[in-house]
Amino acid sequence: MEEQGVIKKFLYVNRKAPYGSIYALESLEVVLIGAAFEQDISLAFIDDGVYQLKKNQQTSVSSGIGVKDFSKTYRALEGYDVEKLYVDNKSMEERGLTVDDLIVDVQLLDDAQMAQLMEQQDVVLSF
Numbered sequence: 001m002e003e004q005g006v007i008k009k010f011l012y013v014n015r016k017a018p019y020g021s022i023y024a025l026e027s028l029e030v031v032l033i034g035a036a037f038e039q040d041i042s043l044a045f046i047d048d049g050v051y052q053l054k055k056n057q058q059t060s061v062s063s064g065i066g067v068k069d070f071s072k073t074y075r076a077l078e079g080y081d082v083e084k085l086y087v088d089n090k091s092m093e094e095r096g097l098t099v100d101d102l103i104v105d106v107q108l109l110d111d112a113q114m115a116q117l118m119e120q121q122d123v124v125l126s127f
Helices: 023-036 047-053 073-080 089-094 111-119
Strands: 009-014 040-045 084-088 107-109 123-126
Touching (some): 009 023, 023 073, 040 111, 047 084, 047 089, 084 089, 084 111, 107 111
Parallel strands (some): 009 040, 084 107
16 A cells, blocks of 8 residues: 655756756756655756756847747746755866856755765656
């Protein structure tokens, strides 16, 4: 018999750039679904995934990308009680980014802290 009302810890790991594939947008949609079911949601941004949180993304037709900028949706996550956003410090440094370049508040983690975060989860999904 399945237990009712069990809250699981989900970590969504975002590794891909925000545009050029569906991974980033799909991850965001899955996060919102998980939050609707009141699960314990965390997001981690690693590798090119850190670009998903970058401020002032240019995605208009004139930029050549021609897709809607969905990065502002990350600011709405707090309204869904999704407040645990983690970013790999090394990935930020390798891309010349600082927390001031990001659209939301995050916690920077080193490799050991990121590994520990992943170990504490019931479910880890990578996008």
